Amino acid sequence: MALLELDGVSKAFGSLKAVDNVSFKVEAGEIFGIAGPNGSGKSTLFNTITGIPFGPDRGTIRFDGVEIQKLRGHRIARLGLARTFQRETAFDGLTVFENALMGSAFGGQQTVEAAASAAEALEFVGFSAQDFGRPAGELSVFQRKCLMLATAIAMKPKMLLLDEPASSLTKPEIDSSIELIRRTAARGITILLIEHVLTLLMSLSQHLLVLNEGSVLALGDPRTVVADQRVVEAYLGSRKVA
């Protein structure tokens, strides 16, 4: 049984079909990539899956055997589905540790366990104990992305939805992100990943889905998908993908 299964999922804003009849499956343990041009519906798709801030208008979403398309965001999170956002979101006035604690507490853990998971997740993404007391507002963009990831990992999710984890990063930071996502998957967390940076998608994903104008344009092995002429025309232009 797939860990996540979408069947005919749609979401419209007025007459704009932002997500249009999308179906796919993500198997437990894999890294599944989603690409597509600006405005193709990637973030809206994540929103409909997580219920944050809204679910789909139509279609079925099954996570770990449970239909979630009508559940509220916090219920979905507590089933083990966590997400990060395109823009680095953190509570700037709270410390690094308090931010991660928000994740483990939101995930439903009690005080002692929540503190331990927060500390472990922060160390896992590269924070030292000295960083724990720093205000999140002091962090660099890369560190804020790491904090957002740690906050999600502290929830102890079965699956993590990462929305453009490499945006606004330098090449060495992108390489560090690739390594971090790989290590996160090695913890047994299934990953659904939206990204514009193709090197990241190509080096990490076992399956790649390309959205165009809200619909699935191509789905399959990443190398086959990026060689698909429709994908080249819609998304890659004339750029060659090594």
Ligand SMILES: Nc1ncnc2c1ncn2[C@@H]1O[C@H](COP(=O)(O)OP(=O)(O)OP(=O)(O)O)[C@@H](O)[C@H]1O
């Ligand atoms: N809350 C909203 N209200 C109205 N229209 C929206 C809303 N959210 C998204 N849209 C529209 O839905 C379409 C899909 O947007 P979405 O942000 O999902 O695309 P995307 O593929 O994630 O784009 P990008 O790569 O630029 O982040 C766009 O035309 C966008 O303007």
